[in-house]
Amino acid sequence: MTRGLFISFEGIDGAGKSTHIQGVAARFRDAGRAVVLTREPGGTPLSEKLRELVLHEPMDALTEALLMFAARREHLMQVIEPALARGDVVLCDRFTDATFAYQGGGRGFDWAVLGQLESMVQQLPEGGLRQPDLTVWFDLDPAIAAERLASARVPDKFESQPADFFAAVRAGYARREAEMPQRFARINAAQTREAVWADVTRVVTPWLGKGAA
Ligand code: TYD
Secondary structure (H helix, E strand, O other): OOOOEEEEEEEOOOOOHHHHHHHHHHHHHHOOOOEEEEEOOOOOHHHHHHHHHHHHOOOOHHHHHHHHHHHHHHHHHHHHHHHHHHOOEEEEEOOHHHHHHHHHHHOOOOHHHHHHHHHHHOEOOOOOEOOOOEEEEEEOOHHHHHHHHHOOOOOOOOOOOOHHHHHHHHHHHHHHHHHOHHHEEEEEOOOOHHHHHHHHHHHHHHHOOOOOO
8 A cells, every 4th residue: 555645746937836835735734644845956954955056056957957866865765755654745846847847848958868867766665666646737838927927036047047948848847747647737827826726626635535644
């Protein structure tokens, strides 16, 4: 029997996933589940240091991909796998699909090499790869996302990329979804916040009791 539940949240910058993740955490807690709310890159002290570097320093595309996966390995070992073994719900603000979308789609880095790194980093002792049970993809036209971001904070290295970068990131997410459709739930993030939340609720409700310890 699988223990725990692993849900990732994805989308281009400005798609509005962050507020909804808090709402999903509340739904699981109300259902009596222990929730680990975490993010990538980041989620451990070392991975947060790597996040600082990778979001703010210019670097070669392979270096960037390696740092994303190094941060992920640490996060899996220190936080995600122990939480799943306890039967907790892990809600992760971005996971490997973001690497395929941003480094693969956005940067144009070799998709197959990313697949090799994924196999290395997410290998399970019993065989197979660790993947989210469910990935909620907040899909949004990059032009709308750019409007939403314009009024927001100081952009990081990725947020300051031009619109065609985000069109390529979006295409990267679509490619990942086509490769692993069974775990993806695509949400139309162009709707009102209330309508998006209604869709998110519909997607997560069947999972509230799954993988409980
Ligand atoms: P984000 O998750 O949007 O956090 P915040 O809301 O604090 O800005 O920022 C993380 C950025 O890192 C985002 O632009 C996507 C990028 N990223 C990658 O390029 N590759 C990855 O593998 C991950 C996890 C994130």
